[in-house]
Amino acid sequence: MAGVKQNNGPRGRSYTLEDGTKLKSVTTILKVIDKPALMNWAANTEREACVEAARVVYERLGGNVISDVSFEAALLTELTTVKSHRRQAESAAAIGTLVHARIEWELRGKMGKKSKLEPRIPEQQIDRKTREVTEHPAHVAYRAYQAWAKEAQLKPLAIEQKVWSLKYKYAGTMDVYGECYGARTLLDWKTGKSIYDEAKLQNAAYRHAWVEMEQAEAPITGLIVKLPKMPDDPGFETKVITWDEQEKLMVAFRAAKYLSDWIEANYKAWKEKQDA
Helix, strand or coil: CCCCEEEEECCEEEEECCCCCEEEEHHHHHHHCCCHHHHHHHHHHHHHHHHHHHHHHHHHHCCCCCCHHHHHHHHHHHHCCCCHHHHHHHHHHHHHHHHHHHHHHHHHHHCCCCCCCCCCCCCEEECCCCCCEEECHHHHHHHHHHHHHHHHCCEEEEECCEEEECCCCEEEECCEEEEECCEEEEEEEECCCCCCHHHHHHHHHHHHHHHHCCCCCCCCEEEEEECCCCCCCCCCEEEEECHHHHHHHHHHHHHHHHHHHHHHHHHHHHHHHHHC
16 A cells, blocks of 8 residues: 555646556546635635725825826735735645644554654734734644544544545545544544535545455445634534445546546647647
């Protein structure tokens, strides 16, 4: 398993097995699923950024009149070349990565494999505008994880393990497989606002691969643990995915993969025509 290589490209992620077999990643496959809530969030944050930039430019003018073209240029300069929703998405991803790294470090320690490179999570952050000191979002999520792990009595058996299915031609990296609440469970950590439906498909795909690789015997439980990033959030949230749901979830995941493969094939055909 150590020889499996992860590849990151402009059109998504894939994995190459030791024998050269290349498999599309689960997360890349699931990108074909429409996410209207995320589109609305992106639009709202971009609108908020435009309003804020317009206010800043207006205040800088101090009542002076300038042309429409000059105002537009000043506004674009204030917005900068990076879109607001992209900056926020990158920030959210960085928080999730930090929390994942800390959890992985601790769980590897429980298995006697703790690294000397300890990921440290900042406890506080300072707002650039108001200078207000608040708890760092990553620390909020980490505290929630600690509370959940104590309740679940988590015993890790495998961490950040690459998994793949030769039957359905996909691969990925699961977060944790272990015992919690007294049952063998494959877990996924999420630090978003909600547990979205595609997270259940991701978990099902990992569970199928883990069983296909003969690393576990069916049935095994799936569990998604959402860790909050805001201090006023009620705490961790869990979603149990029973084995009874597995077959239907895999049908949906395979449909997503079929669509993903179809889109990829059409893109390659178009690209070949453009390059001809």
